[in-house]
Amino acid sequence: xxxxxxxxxxxxxxxxxxxxxxxxxxxxxxxxxxxxxxxxxxxxxxxxxxxxxxxxxxxxxxxxxxxxxxxxxxxxxxxxxxxxxxxxxxxxxxxxxxxxxxxxxxxxxxxxxxxxxxxxxxxxxxxxxxxxxxxxxxxxxxxxxxxxxxxxxxxxxxxxxxxxxxxxxxxxxxxxxxxxxxxxxxxxxxxxxxxxxxxxxxxxxxxxxxxxxxxxxxxxxxxxxxxxxxxxxxxxxxxxxxxxxxxxxxxxxxxxxxxxxxxxxxxxxxxxxxxxxxxxxxxxxxxxxxxxxxxxxxxxxxxxxxxxxxxxxxxxxxxxxxxxxxxxxxxxxxxxxxxxxxxxxxxxxxxxxxxxxxxxxxxxxx
Amino acid sequence: xxxxxxxxxxxxxxxxxxxxxxxxxxxxxxxxxxxxxxxxxxxxxxxxxxxxxxxxxxxxxxxxxxxxxxxxxxxxxxxxxxxxxxxxxxxxxxxxxxxxxxxxxxxxxxxxxxxxxxxxxxxxxxxxxxxxxxxxxxxxxxxxxxxxxxxxxxxxxxxxxxxxxxxxxxxxxxxxxxxxxxxxxxxxxxxxxxxxxxxxxxxxxxxxxxxxxxxxxxxxxxxxxxxxxxxxxxxxxxxxxxxxxxxxxxxxxxxxxxxxxxxxxxxxxxxxxxxxxxxxxxxxxxxxxxxxxxxxxxxxxxxxxxxxxxxxxxxxxxxxxxxxxxxxxxxxxxxxxxxxxxxxxxxxxxxxxxxxxxxxxxxxxx
Numbered sequence: 001x002x003x004x005x006x007x008x009x010x011x012x013x014x015x016x017x018x019x020x021x022x023x024x025x026x027x028x029x030x031x032x033x034x035x036x037x038x039x040x041x042x043x044x045x046x047x048x049x050x051x052x053x054x055x056x057x058x059x060x061x062x063x064x065x066x067x068x069x070x071x072x073x074x075x076x077x078x079x080x081x082x083x084x085x086x087x088x089x090x091x092x093x094x095x096x097x098x099x100x101x102x103x104x105x106x107x108x109x110x111x112x113x114x115x116x117x118x119x120x121x122x123x124x125x126x127x128x129x130x131x132x133x134x135x136x137x138x139x140x141x142x143x144x145x146x147x148x149x150x151x152x153x154x155x156x157x158x159x160x161x162x163x164x165x166x167x168x169x170x171x172x173x174x175x176x177x178x179x180x181x182x183x184x185x186x187x188x189x190x191x192x193x194x195x196x197x198x199x200x201x202x203x204x205x206x207x208x209x210x211x212x213x214x215x216x217x218x219x220x221x222x223x224x225x226x227x228x229x230x231x232x233x234x235x236x237x238x239x240x241x242x243x244x245x246x247x248x249x250x251x252x253x254x255x256x257x258x259x260x261x262x263x264x265x266x267x268x269x270x271x272x273x274x275x276x277x278x279x280x281x282x283x284x285x286x287x288x289x290x291x292x293x294x295x296x297x298x299x300x301x302x303x304x305x306x307x308x309x310x311x312x313x314x315x316x317x318x319x320x321x322x323x324x325x326x327x328x329x330x331x332x333x334x335x336x337x338x339x340x341x342x343x344x345x346x347x348x349x350x351x352x353x354x355x356x357x358x359x360x361x362x363x364x365x366x
Numbered sequence: 367x368x369x370x371x372x373x374x375x376x377x378x379x380x381x382x383x384x385x386x387x388x389x390x391x392x393x394x395x396x397x398x399x400x401x402x403x404x405x406x407x408x409x410x411x412x413x414x415x416x417x418x419x420x421x422x423x424x425x426x427x428x429x430x431x432x433x434x435x436x437x438x439x440x441x442x443x444x445x446x447x448x449x450x451x452x453x454x455x456x457x458x459x460x461x462x463x464x465x466x467x468x469x470x471x472x473x474x475x476x477x478x479x480x481x482x483x484x485x486x487x488x489x490x491x492x493x494x495x496x497x498x499x500x501x502x503x504x505x506x507x508x509x510x511x512x513x514x515x516x517x518x519x520x521x522x523x524x525x526x527x528x529x530x531x532x533x534x535x536x537x538x539x540x541x542x543x544x545x546x547x548x549x550x551x552x553x554x555x556x557x558x559x560x561x562x563x564x565x566x567x568x569x570x571x572x573x574x575x576x577x578x579x580x581x582x583x584x585x586x587x588x589x590x591x592x593x594x595x596x597x598x599x600x601x602x603x604x605x606x607x608x609x610x611x612x613x614x615x616x617x618x619x620x621x622x623x624x625x626x627x628x629x630x631x632x633x634x635x636x637x638x639x640x641x642x643x644x645x646x647x648x649x650x651x652x653x654x655x656x657x658x659x660x661x662x663x664x665x666x667x668x669x670x671x672x673x674x675x676x677x678x679x680x681x682x683x684x685x686x687x688x689x690x691x692x693x694x695x696x697x698x699x700x701x702x703x704x705x706x707x708x709x710x711x712x713x714x715x716x717x718x719x720x721x722x723x724x725x726x727x728x729x730x731x732x
Contacts, residue, residue, distance in 0.1 A: 072659040256654050278654030285651045288622050288644030291666030293438040298664040300657030 015039040016051075019346045020125035022087040024077070026069030029354050033067065033090065035347040038082040040129055047104035048131045052114060056148040057094030057123035058335060059353045059361040066090070073304050075120035089122025090350070095148035096128060096135070105132060113140040113147055117311060119304050124350055126342075126365060136315060139322050145362055146325050146332045153333060154321045155314070156303045157185035160252055160274050161193060163306070163313075164299075170246030172196040174263045177254040177279060178214055178222060181333035181360065186252060188330050191218025196244060198237065200228045200263060217331070228262035237266055250274070257282025269294050276301040335362035342366065381405040382417075385712045386491035388453040390443070392435030395720050399433065399456065401713040404448040406495055413470040414497045418480060422514040423460030423489035424701060425719045425727040432456070439670050441486035455488025456716070461514035462494060462501070471498060479506040479513055481684075483677060485670050490716055492708075492731060502681060505688050511728060512691050512698045519699060520687045521680070522669045523551035526618055526640050527559060529672070529679075530665075536612030538562040540629045543620040543645060544580055544588060547699035547726065552618060554696050557584025562610060564603065566594045566629060583697070594628035603632055616640070623648025635660050640667040701728035708732065 018040050023032040042051055065071035067090060077086035098112040108114070114135035116123065121134065128134075138147055167173060173190060177183045178199030190197040198221045199214055201207075211222040221240060227233040241248055247268035253260045254277030264273050264286050275284055275298065290296040307314040324330035336359045340349045353361035384406050389398040408417055431437035433456060443452035464478040474480070480501035482489065487500065494500075504513055533539060539556060543549045544565030556563040564587045565580055567573075577588040587606060593599040607614055613634035619626045620643030630639050630652050641650055641664065656662040673680040690696035702725045706715045719727035 261649065275654055275657040277658075283627065283651045283653050284657065285649045286664070287649050288641055291641040291650065291664070292643075292668045293666075293671075295666055295668070295671060297666075298652070298657070300659075300661055300663075302658045302661070305659075305661060 014041075014043045016042050016127060018125060018127040020081050020122065021090045021347045021350055022081055022083065023067055023090065024083070024085055024087045026067065029064060029067050030351050033347040033351060035345045036081045036083055036087065040127055042100055045100060045102045045129075047102040049102040050098055050105055050108050050114075050130055050132065050135060051100040052096035052128050052130070052135070053099045054123065054126055054128070054365045055095040055097055055113070056144050056362050056364045057091050058149050059091075059350060059363070060093060060152060062152075063091055063124075064354060066092075073119060075122065089120075089125065091123030091125075092116070092119040092121070093149060093151045094123025095138075095144060098135075099127075108132060108135065108137060111140075112137050113142075114138065115147065115151055117314070118308070124346070124363070126340075126346070136311075136318065138318065139326060142322065142325050143332065144364065145335050148362060149332060149335065149360075150318060150321060152303060153181045154185050154189075154330070155307070155317050156276060156301065157182050157189050158317055158321060159303065159306060159313075160276065160301050161186060161189055161195075161250070164274070165250050165272055167193065167195040167249060168246065169194045170196075170244045171250075172198060172220070172241055172244070172246055172248040173250040173252060174198040174200070174248055174266050175252035175254075176200040176225075176228070176259045176263055177252075177277065178219070179210060180254060180277075180279075182252075182254065182276065184214070184217055184333060185330075187214055187217045187219045189324075190220075192324060192329060196220040196240075196246065198223060198240075198248070198266070200225055200259065225259055225262070228266075229258055234266070241268075247271075252276065253284065254279055255282075256280045256284050258285070260284045261286055264290060264296060264298070267294070267296060271296055273298045274301040275299070276303075333360065335360045338363045340365050380407075380409045382408050382493060384491060384493040386447050386488065387456045387713045387716055388447055388449065389433055389456065390449070390451050390453045392433065395430060395433050396717050399713040399717060401711045402447045402449055402453065406493055408466055411466060411468045411495075413468040415468040416464055416471055416474050416480075416496050416498065416501060417466040418462035418494050418496070418501070419465045420489065420492055420494070420731045421461040421463050421479070422510050422728050422730045423457050424515050425457075425716060425729070426459060426518060428518075429457055429490075430720060432458075439485060441488065455486075455491065457489030457491075458482070458485040458487070459515060459517045460489025461504075461510060464501075465493075474498060474501065474503060477506075478503050479508075480504065481513065481517055483680070484674070490712070490729070492706075492712065502677075502684065504684065505692060508688065508691050509698065510730065511701050514728060515698060515701065515726075516684060516687060518669060519547045520551050520555075520696070521673070521683050522642060522667065523548050523555050524683055524687060525669060525672060525679075526642065526667050527552060527555055527561075527616070530640065531616050531638055533559065533561040533615060534612065535560045536562075536610045537616075538564060538586070538607055538610070538612055538614040539616040539618060540564040540566070540614055540632050541618035541620075542566040542591075542594070542625045542629055543643065544585070545576060546620060546643075546645075548618075548620065548642065550580070550583055550699060551696075553580055553583045553585045555690075556586075558690060558695060562586040562606075562612065564589060564606075564614070564632070566591055566625065591625055591628070594632075595624055600632070607634075613637075618642065619650065620645055621648075622646045622650050624651070626650045627652055630656060630662060630664070633660070633662060637662055639664045641665070642667040642669075699726065701726045704729045706731050
């Protein structure tokens with residue numbers, strides 16, 4: 001017994017103290033999040049283990065909804081973080097660097113950049129211990145922001161444009177929320193795929209400037225919500241589509257309400273609308289005649305569900321995005337950088353980030 | 367020249383004088399319909415021709431909408447009826463009896479019952495001349511009403527229940543408009559297919575009586591629109607579905623508005639709603655979360671379009687319906703019988719039928 005104790009003390013001295021943001025019950029993040037310190041024995045890694053250190057992880061709206069308990073995909077509560085009661089980890093996207101591997105690990109090396117292969121892995125923490133199934137290796141030629149935010153928005157845009165309908169060079173897609181992160185990825189990816197796009201944006205004082213920005217990204221046409229709702233303006237769109245001898249085959253909806261019926265009406269026969277968000281908080285409202293006489297179909301898109309059991313599709317899609325990033329052909333959506341230097345409480349950094357509504361937040365770990 | 371004239375006079379004496387209800391321009395039926403008399407030379411049929419006499423043809427809402435010019439599927443205007451300007455025929459469903467065939471016609475005999483193989487054939491007329499592509503032979507063991515109304519409502523109900531999703535014995539479908547003609551076919555066909563159904567109907571003074579009628583037809587459960595809209599009542603439905611270890615996989619919508627969101631919410635994950643009507647005149651309104659988190663899909667159903675270029679599917683479906691009719695396992699939706707005895711103007715009979723809103727009208731030709 002004495003020998004064991006001494007051995008255990010010796011081991012303890014070399015352990016890494018990890019910090020993780022957790023919650024044991026749902027609520028507003030500022031009320032329920034706490035920082036848990038727990039130890040990882042990096043000198044005695046299991047043969048299949050991979051130890052990673054966090055480079056950066058973003059705060060996504062769905063991360064917050066998970067903490068609030070209003071998101072259908074939830075991390076499991078466990079005792080893995082050495083808490084006294086079961087606790088759940090926060091964060092779904094993030095970029096890690098491999099710092100140590102077990103003796104049997106193949107295909108991963110210290111220094112590799114990796115991202116979680118699944119959601120609910122917990123990315124708001126300084127370190128993580130996993131195995132080869134938990135991680136996907138990505139190029140470390142990306143920027144930190146590109147790597148840390150690659151799993152949700154670019155994959156959503158790419159898969160909506162490619163997974164359901166084959167768009168040909170003469171074809172079009174139409175989307176609302178053209179200035180959103182996914183909207184900007186869709187514009188760029190549409191251009192890279194060689195198809196035409198119409199992006200609907202809200203009217204604003206600097207409308208022409210924003211239109212130009214989106215056209216520079218690759219938008220074929222940019223219209224306002226007023227134009228989207230106008231019967232008269234519809235004939236302009238018909239003319240654009242006629243000029244390419246194509247059809248508007250796909251609509252991407254992240255707004256709902258009138259905006260969704262507006263883009264749905266622009267579709268040609270047998271068109272598909274994919275709903276991936278509902279920023280207006282209004283339901284998706286579609287005239288009966290579109291369904292019956294234009295064979296319109298309205299479906300949903302949730303990247304989490306689509307990729308849950310399809311690592312092959314996820315890897316293939318990631319590789320396409322990484323390729324475009326490396327070639328400089330695709331621009332990422334910028335984040336506001338927060339910094340965690342190890343001196344303050346980790347949960348506080350995220351709580352401050354959540355309170356800041358000025359843009360998407362990325363916590364960088366020094 | 368003289369000989370030809372005499373020959374033509376001789377031929378003329380044996381001709382059949384057909385009557386057809388036509389229109390040259392769109393409008394309200396009472397304003398635009400007229401009866402055209404034209405001659406069919408039944409002694410000199412082309413070798414591939416089939417001459418039929420009308421037994422009965424119904425007045426469907428879509429027939430009226432076609433005349434008004436507000437229906438997307440339209441008959442061509444032609445000079446086939448010996449009019450001075452191009453005119454279009456009325457009526458899409460109907461039952462004919464073969465009275466004479468050309469020398470090369472196979473598979474059809476005088477006395478056979480036939481229906482048009484396509485819509486827009488014109489069924490509001492006493493006679494029609496066509497060929498084997500224009501007609502589908504059906505059993506003459508059916509009642510006249512069964513034969514004359516087989517092409518739209520029973521096929522719609524059967525195809526919605528079978529063509530898109532495989533329902534297993536533990537599964538359910540839910541529909542609104544449970545007392546409509548299609549609704550009653552769907553209830554019966556659901557039962558014949560061995561699956562469970564929930565039919566939503568409007569509250570009414572004789573509610574319990576109507577519920578019993580639908581249950582006698584084969585409805586598993588009948589609920590009111592109030593129950594369809596009630597969150598609390600939802601738990602009853604969950605319990606029913608739990609008891610069969612199944613899922614509500616399909617929703618059939620002919621109402622729109624709140625009723626459509628009510629039935630859509632009852633669907634399990636990956637559910638499909640088919641919209642085939644919009645009786646409330648309200649658009650189909652679906653919460654965004656159903657699309658994203660339950661992978662809900664909303665599509666349209668139009669029997670005309672589905673069967674337009676698929677005679678094989680039409681014949682196969684007809685044969686199933688005919689088989690059930692012959693075995694007495696399926697009840698047709700009753701019509702109100704009107705009679706055309708050749709003495710009054712044909713268009714007047716249909717105009718009177720259109721004005722009578724007391725139920726579906728069937729014009730019987732004596």
